[in-house]
Amino acid sequence: MLQEYREVQVRAGVEADLPALTDLYNHYIRETCITFDMEPFTPEERRPWLLSHPQDGPHRLLVAQETTDQAKKPHNGPAADLSDGTLPGDDAALPGGGALLGYATSSAFRPKAAYAPSVEVTVYCAPHTAGRGVGTLLYKALFEALADEDVHRAYAGIAQPNEPSTRLHTRFGFRHIGTYTEVGRKFGRYWDVAWYQKDLR
Secondary structure (H helix, E strand, O other), X not given: OOOOOOEEEEEEOOHHHHHHHHHHHHHHHHHOOOOOXXXXXXXXXXXXXXXXXXXXXXXXXXXXXXXXOOOOOHHHOOEEEOOOOOOOOOOOEOOOOXXXXXXXXXXXXXXXXXXXXXXXXXXXXXXXXXXXXXXXXXXXXXXXXXXOOOOOEEEEEEEOOOHHHHHHHHHOOOEXXXXXXXXXXXXXXXXXXXEEEEEOO
């Protein structure tokens, strides 16, 4: 499988991605405390979330997709060569023939107007891609996209424990600024959320 899928393309998420995006997120709802959502979504229920992330501006949705020789299209944006064996196998099929490997977002931090220069960022990777650089690729593209936007701070809340996510955010210059203890209850127990901040200007 690695011989067939040797590159990853990061591009803006579109409505055709919604079923695969929903399937990925539902995995984390059902199986982990990474998200505090409790019930899986249908794609239709997730549509407002997708539409709240346009292709420009401070609130972005980027997806990582495997590319095949048939799926490579120069107008779809850059593809990163990960032919050193860092790609997983098939996942949910997407338009263009590749599989969804993950996604990253920058979203409104809070609804009040004065919070506009702040965003909350998150990244979700397909379970079989753990440790293979997909999250790094997504965050690199996301922060490059935000470089010219009026964004002053990025925040990430990480349910504890989650050492891989902590390492990823630390690598991108996030610093720990505090922890909400026992702030969420899921799977019959309470969970802490550690907050991390990245200065963008």
